[in-house]
Amino acid sequence: MGNKQGRSSSPEFLSACRRFSTSELQDLRALFVSLASQSRSDGEFISASVFQAHYGIHGSLGSRLFDLVSFSRKDQRVYYEDLVMSKAIYEKGSPDEVEKFTYQLVDLLGDGRVQRSEAEAVVLSTLETVLGPKDAIPGAGLPESSIQGFVDAAELSTDGNHEAYVSDLEFRKWCHLIPSLKKFLGGLLTSPSADVLGRQVPQLRCPENIPSFLKREFAWHISGILPQVETQEWSLLYHSSVHGLSFNTFLSRLTSVGGPSVLLIKDEDGNMFGGYASQSWERHHDFFGDLKCFLFSLQPRSAIYRATGANNNMLWCAVNYTSESIPNGIGFGGQKNHFGIFLPASLDRGHAFPSVTFGNPCLSNKSTFNIDIIECWGVVLDTEESTKASASGGTILERFKEDRNMLNMVGIASASNSVG
Known part of the structure; x- marks a missing residue:
């Protein structure tokens, strides 16, 4: 030519x-x-x-x-x-x-x-x-x-x-x-617009006096796996330096709004990571959640770790249980006492392990880490748009099917399935 x-x-x-x-x-x-x-x-x-x-x-x-x-x-x-x-x-x-x-x-x-x-x-x-x-x-x-x-x-x-x-x-x-x-x-030749996939950055509603470490580039990164209705606006629900390290306060602020949320953790070594909860945090004695949940890392390495389908252990939220087999706190993935991420009710130290649930490595330098900052952001949903998205049906399964194809292509899915 x-x-x-x-x-x-x-x-x-x-x-x-x-x-x-x-x-x-x-x-x-x-x-x-x-x-x-x-x-x-x-x-x-x-x-x-x-x-x-x-x-x-x-x-x-x-x-x-x-x-x-x-x-x-x-x-x-x-x-x-x-x-x-x-x-x-x-x-x-x-x-x-x-x-x-x-x-x-x-x-x-x-x-x-x-x-x-x-x-x-x-x-x-x-x-x-x-x-x-x-x-x-x-x-x-x-x-x-x-x-x-x-x-x-x-x-x-x-x-x-x-x-x-x-x-x-x-x-x-x-x-x-x-x-x-x-x-x-994948969208560079599409006419530029704020709504073009890959250019969306959630508007972060956060009081100016709160030193959030969720920067715009991190919000862009985390939102890349979410449907458009969940990438419009996020509101800060909890910040440990402002609201204190009280689990009751932490959980009450998370549950006061309900809906999807983004949990972020910064440990004392400077590692930044967290997880996306597709459902409201509610008291359970077992795992709950769906395939939309995922883990992510921000620093020193930025990556998204999606559900692999190896198990259904997405979210954990236990409060005031006396049985040692039911650890009190919130977590993502893995198994009881061996979570992908876990914050105990004491909020003194966190735990992080590799998990087949999300195919993630240990997101901290060590499995038990000291917490520096905890943040949680609520995903603000447009009720009308959310209803339309739900009515379309099958979007989660379709995305999961695409993800599984990708995992199979690069040899990850088979490895995950071979681990229990």
Whole structure:
């Protein structure tokens, strides 16, 4: 597709057109005409500056997207045929085509390999776009540790020159651990909007005098696995430095509102992690919850750990039981006295173990950790939108099916199922 003549009759272009409906092609033509007009090209092409301004992708990722859409011609022009063929692959292609395109996208140098430095640049470009350039300046609005935390979720390979890089298989695993990044990279050619998947950051309702460690990049990360109705607004329900380390106070503030919530823990070693409870915290003598629950880590490594289906031990909330077989406190995953995360009613120390429930490693440096801060955020639901989402039915199971397919592909699900 290197020259203009013959593009509109090429087999590649004609095949791409067949992936769209007539109305979709009309919309694409209208978009091209608008952007070409802004480019002052007599309707012939879209310039790089207009293209990047329209899609609003900051940093090196925006340049790489333009390079792929223009088929690396280096003439700084995107023709109508380029736009149709790129969107045909990126938005209408098979999973393998989309994954190949996305991997090429993060391969900023175009050498067939995603080096660590490229992964860092992709994360920075993503956060610049999602948070805004002013809030994504390393060392100022955005801590360098946040960028490294996202990159460190990827398992890196090493070549003969000891250069660290992310292989295509490890890239898939990386996207699975950071679903917000996967959503963002999968929607770059969608017209920019606050509602576009991967660009949503919950509005955090928190009094200014409370020093929350839930930063916007962390909220973006956690919300990546949630339905849109649960990514609009979160409200701080409990903060240990303000409300005290009283389990009764802690639980009463969590149950006063009800509904989904996000529990965050910072231990004295600086590790930040937590879990998402899809249901209200209520007194039980056994595990409860559903497949929407998950664990996550924020620092030093950012990752989401979803339900594997190995067991149904999602949530634990026991209060004032006298039996030693029923530990008082709240927790996620694992088994009794061997939880993925557990906060005892004394709130003196927490416990963390690897669990087959969520396929997570130990989220602290050690299984028993000293607590520095506990926060809990309530997910504010729009009642009308929530009802619509519930009425659609099957969304949890469909998402779980997709997750299981991903786990099987990378060899995780079979390993989980083999462990009791």
